[in-house]
Amino acid sequence: MAPAILTQRPAILFLDAYDSFSNNIVALVEQNVDANVVKLFIDDTTFRTGDSDKDAVAFREYLKDFDAVIAGPGPGWAKCENDVGLMNQLWKLKDDDLLPVLGICLGFQSLCLAFGADVERLNEPKHGIVSAVLHKGQNIFRNIEKLLATQYHSLRVKLNHPIETTRAVQTPAQLWESTDSCPHLEPLAWDFDSERNGAVLMGVRHVQKPFWGVQFHPESICTNAEGNRLIRNWWEDTQAWKRKRKFRYITTKNSLTSPLSTTVTFGDVRRELGMYDETRQSIRQRRSFSTHLDSDTIAPHELACLVSHGDGKLLPDLPPSTVHCVTTGSGRLTVADVCELFEVPKREAIVLESGLQSNLLPMAVGTGRYSIVGLVIPGETLRLHYYAGSKVMQLRDGNDEVYTEWTVPDPWPYIREVMKNLQPSLPPQGSTWAPFWGGLMGFASYEAGLETIDIKVNGEPDHPDICFAYITRSIVFDHQIKKVYVQSIRGTHDQSWVEEAQEKIYEAAAYKSLKSTPNASPAVKGTPRNPFEDHGSMYQYIDSCTPSMVSVEEYCDKVRSCQEAISDGQSYELCLTTRNEIRARTTLACRISQSEDNEHSWRLYKRLTGQNPAPFSAYMRMHNVHILSSSPERYMSWDRSQTAQCRPIKGTVQKKPGVTPEMAHAILSSSKERAENLMIVDLTRHQLHGVYGSENVRVSQLMEVEEYETLWQLVSVVDAVPSGIRKPSTSQEWEEPAERIAPVKQEVPYLGFEAFVESLPPGSMTGAPKKRSCEILMKEEDGVRRGIYSGVLGYLDVGGGGDFSVVIRTAIKIDSSDNDKEDVWRIGAGGAITNQSTPEAEHEEMLAKFQSTSRAFKHLPPSKPVPKSKSIEIIEPDDPEFAELLEGMRGGEELSLDDAQMMLRAVEAELRRRTGPALTVEVGLAGDTGDDESE
Numbered sequence: 001m002a003p004a005i006l007t008q009r010p011a012i013l014f015l016d017a018y019d020s021f022s023n024n025i026v027a028l029v030e031q032n033v034d035a036n037v038v039k040l041f042i043d044d045t046t047f048r049t050g051d052s053d054k055d056a057v058a059f060r061e062y063l064k065d066f067d068a069v070i071a072g073p074g075p076g077w078a079k080c081e082n083d084v085g086l087m088n089q090l091w092k093l094k095d096d097d098l099l100p101v102l103g104i105c106l107g108f109q110s111l112c113l114a115f116g117a118d119v120e121r122l123n124e125p126k127h128g129i130v131s132a133v134l135h136k137g138q139n140i141f142r143n144i145e146k147l148l149a150t151q152y153h154s155l156r157v158k159l160n161h162p163i164e165t166t167r168a169v170q171t172p173a174q175l176w177e178s179t180d181s182c183p184h185l186e187p188l189a190w191d192f193d194s195e196r197n198g199a200v201l202m203g204v205r206h207v208q209k210p211f212w213g214v215q216f217h218p219e220s221i222c223t224n225a226e227g228n229r230l231i232r233n234w235w236e237d238t239q240a241w242k243r244k245r246k247f248r249y250i251t252t253k254n255s256l257t258s259p260l261s262t263t264v265t266f267g268d269v270r271r272e273l274g275m276y277d278e279t280r281q282s283i284r285q286r287r288s289f290s291t292h293l294d295s296d297t298i299a300p301h302e303l304a305c306l307v308s309h310g311d312g313k314l315l316p317d318l319p320p321s322t323v324h325c326v327t328t329g330s331g332r333l334t335v336a337d338v339c340e341l342f343e344v345p346k347r348e349a350i351v352l353e354s355g356l357q358s359n360l361l362p363m364a365v366g367t368g369r370y371s372i373v374g375l376v377i378p379g380e381t382l383r384l385h386y387y388a389g390s391k392v393m394q395l396r397d398g399n400d401e402v403y404t405e406w407t408v409p410d411p412w413p414y415i416r417e418v419m420k421n422l423q424p425s426l427p428p429q430g431s432t433w434a435p436f437w438g439g440l441m442g443f444a445s446y447e448a449g450l451e452t453i454d455i456k457v458n459g460e461p462d463h464p465d466i467c468f469a470y471i472t473r474s475i476v477f478d479h480q481i482k483k484v485y486v487q488s489i490r491g492t493h494d495q496s497w498v499e500e501a502q503e504k505i506y507e508a509a510a511y512k513s514l515k516s517t518p519n520a521s522p523a524v525k526g527t528p529r530n531p532f533e534d535h536g537s538m539y540q541y542i543d544s545c546t547p548s549m550v551s552v553e554e555y556c557d558k559v560r561s562c563q564e565a566i567s568d569g570q571s572y573e574l575c576l577t578t579r580n581e582i583r584a585r586t587t588l589a590c591r592i593s594q595s596e597d598n599e600h601s602w603r604l605y606k607r608l609t610g611q612n613p614a615p616f617s618a619y620m621r622m623h624n625v626h627i628l629s630s631s632p633e634r635y636m637s638w639d640r641s642q643t644a645q646c647r648p649i650k651g652t653v654q655k656k657p658g659v660t661p662e663m664a665h666a667i668l669s670s671s672k673e674r675a676e677n678l679m680i681v682d683l684t685r686h687q688l689h690g691v692y693g694s695e696n697v698r699v700s701q702l703m704e705v706e707e708y709e710t711l712w713q714l715v716s717v718v719d720a721v722p723s724g725i726r727k728p729s730t731s732q733e734w735e736e737p738a739e740r741i742a743p744v745k746q747e748v749p750y751l752g753f754e755a756f757v758e759s760l761p762p763g764s765m766t767g768a769p770k771k772r773s774c775e776i777l778m779k780e781e782d783g784v785r786r787g788i789y790s791g792v793l794g795y796l797d798v799g800g801g802g803d804f805s806v807v808i809r810t811a812i813k814i815d816s817s818d819n820d821k822e823d824v825w826r827i828g829a830g831g832a833i834t835n836q837s838t839p840e841a842e843h844e845e846m847l848a849k850f851q852s853t854s855r856a857f858k859h860l861p862p863s864k865p866v867p868k869s870k871s872i873e874i875i876e877p878d879d880p881e882f883a884e885l886l887e888g889m890r891g892g893e894e895l896s897l898d899d900a901q902m903m904l905r906a907v908e909a910e911l912r913r914r915t916g917p918a919l920t921v922e923v924g925l926a927g928d929t930g931d932d933e934s935e
């Protein structure tokens with residue numbers, strides 16, 4: 001066997017210019033080339049001591065451990081020192097230090113600039129646009145057929161080539177000739193896609209040095225397979241260059257004419273022969289989960305012990321040694337019914353609810369199978385708070401009093417340690433499909449996310465930026481099979497609570513099925529009327545609601561300003577948002593009673609989910625925070641085997657008169673909407689690649705249209721699977737959390753959690769490249785904190801899984817002692833801005849998203865009450881499938897007008913789902929309703 005030293009793989013240095021696609025390039029290279037890739041940021045502090053000569057020497061020394069370099073893409077300009085950093089030094093390497101380099105996008109622009117070219121703005125920026133690239137068919141483009149390549153750039157290289165200046169060449173061959181201004185740069189590829197841009201240089205090589213560059217992104221999910229070949233070609237060429245140079249080097253050495261090297265060391269020879277230093281690092285940069293602690297602070301493991309074992313006095317001893325779980329059928333019980341049964345609305349509570357169809361089945365496969373009710377136990381449930389900016393972390397007791405607080409460099413290692421310590425030693429007996437057994441439930445704000453990417457957050461928040469409650473009792477609905485899990489992780493003695501709770505649910509389900517007609521679930525279209533809504537305090541409350549919105553002009557100005565940043569190459573896409581508010585007079589009852597105030601929020605939540613059912617609805621009442629969410633977007637979920645899924649949404653069409661499903665599909669197939677989505681898909685792949693590795697990420701759904709109550713959305717799905725685990729093949733499998741029964745207490749690799757933290761804040765709410773985009777957005781949004789909106793909300797399960805939604809389409813109220821007369825509901829809304837956006841349409845899109853939530857704060861259109869005794873006859877269309885569906889739902893019962901209309905809509909939707917958008921079912925109502933039903 002060859003000694004290890006000889007078998008060590010070559011190494012490629014990837015210079016990362018803070019792009020959001022870097023790990024995709026690393027993955028592309030690792031999939032195509034037998035080499036390790038090491039990432040280094042362009043501004044790595046090792047090479048920024050302040051003494052630039054010394055730094056340059058140190059960087060040259062560092063490069064000696066590598067076989068080649070990739071200078072990556074990124075925001076900004078090649079001529080701006082801060083934007084390219086270490087890249088500039090590559091082009092200046094002297095002969096003996098020379099290394100093969102591939103420049104991609106910004107790296108390509110930097111290469112060209114170094115050898116005489118100009119960099120200018122494009123007339124029409126290209127972001128997320130796929131086009132056919134004309135190439136020379138030689139050099140790194142050899143054996144490449146039709147190349148379809150994704151572009152992400154606002155700036156272009158200018159060689160002063162006739163095709164650029166006069167838009168013509170005398171012969172086709174002239175396309176591939178160097179120019180007088182850039183004699184060393186040989187054009188290898190051009191793009192002719194845009195009339196306004198004219199011919200844009202897409203690829204070059206240096207005619208003497210081993211430097212190549214491409215303007216497009218070979219790693220994008222929408223670049224065709226030829227991207228792989230390009231990388232393999234480049235690698236072959238770097239190897240060929242190395243062989244040639246070795247030969248030259250050895251002959252010059254032999255002739256002893258080299259003035260530079262008088263001695264040749266063992267290391268020199270080994271390097272020349274392609275052998276490597278054993279100590280060379282080939283580990284990709286990862287977030288380090290260790291923390292540097294001050295002595296007066298508590299350590300992650302100490303916090304973890306306090307949470308799980310208490311202190312023998314104030315904090316309870318609740319190690320999740322056992323997971324007690326019993327099940328019962330849910331029958332017609334809704335999540336709201338069960339919440340009310342357990343008096344959840346009166347107190348603090350966390351409810352993650354999957355909106356359902358009228359038949360109480362999930363809205364979509366792959367999301368929305370489960371609902372989770374986390375029971376907050378008064379006087380006992382522990383909470384973790386963290387405040388961005390001040391970096392204060394708190395452990396709070398069951399009365400919401402601070403038990404201890406300390407400052408932390410990073411809160412996430414604490415949360416990770418708490419979760420690690422909460423792994424149960426005994427899993428539930430019997431079936432354990434519930435994705436949540438117990439654990440932390442709560443949210444992390446957008447600002448908590450900003451800190452994970454080293455963006456400094458200013459100001460004081462009026463609510464925690466991270467808030468997690470340690471939930472030990474929970475009720476989980478499996479809507480697919482209509483089953484309820486009642487669970488406790490509070491030790492053996494709690495078995496009795498579990499059984500009592502099960503009994504309570506069982507009886508309630510039996511009672512409801514006895515007395516009920518098919519009724520609207522709160523999470524189902526068509527909120528049932530009640531006198532309280534129509535005449536009581538809710539009516540007055542809603543009457544007092546006044547929205548305060550950003551003006552059209554102001555929003556449009558911000559859109560234009562974002563577009564200017566995009567044209568300047570600083571960002572490819574910016575998710576601009578604004579905080580709208582609804583103010584209402586606090587009712588007297590809410591002013592004097594906290595539990596009344598809680599119940600009021602709960603009733604508003606039911607209005608919201610009734611009007612805007614969403615797969616990631618959520619109700620949260622914790623500390624001073626009220627959250628009413630109807631989010632359609634999954635941020636990330638991962639099961640107990642650490643298989644992860646992200647479902648980024650980008651691309652929105654509002655439902656309004658005249659917009660048919662066909663039109664919505666057509667709009668969402670446009671290059672504008674697809675480009676928006678593509679950028680976020682590539683960003684999501686980048687994030688998952690960074691944690692799961694190059695081989696383990698795939699896009700399982702690329703840009704499909706999903707229909708919601710008031711909008712159509714373009715949704716993609718990106719999955720990541722740890723090595724050695726079978727990939728789920730159906731969307732349903734995603735929702736079936738892998739059981740981790742035996743052996744228990746094993747070291748769960750926290751891949752899911754790591755990816756969760758690494759991917760904050762959610763890319764669909766930032767744009768790309770993430771860091772620069774967030775900085776720009778902070779300015780555009782006047783430094784106003786987004787808060788919980790744009791953050792994430794969900795759970796971390798003690799068994800090792802987790803599921804979080806993106807906090808959008810959400811109303812949030814923060815209680816404050818200064819003002820108890822007025823409720824202020826914050827409803828953030830926004831949308832992705834690209835160079836293809838039009839300000840007015842963006843404003844409209846923002847409004848549409850706002851309105852999907854603000855509807856809950858408006859009076860419902862009046863409907864006339866129907867005398868109960870009168871029944872409705874339904875004229876059914878001549879369609880046996882329709883009749884069958886209807887009969888199934890109706891169960892032979894008499895219906896009120898409201899119920900019948902709702903059911904008809906449901907049947908219609910179901911039929912449409914089955915047959916596709918082409919079908920329109922015409923249904924009508926007739927019969928003696930005792931009233932005119934023209935409404």
Ligand SMILES: C=C(O[C@@H]1C=C(C(=O)O)C=C[C@H]1O)C(=O)O
Nearest residue numbers: 650651652764808829830831832
């Ligand atoms: C910004 C919002 O939504 C985000 C922006 C979307 C878009 O630009 O199409 C779609 C879903 C969300 O990721 C919002 O709802 O406020």
Ligand SMILES: NC(=O)CC[C@H](N)C(=O)O
Nearest residue numbers: 073074105106154155569
């Ligand atoms: N993707 C990139 O590297 C972009 C480079 C440069 N900022 C541009 O917009 O052209």
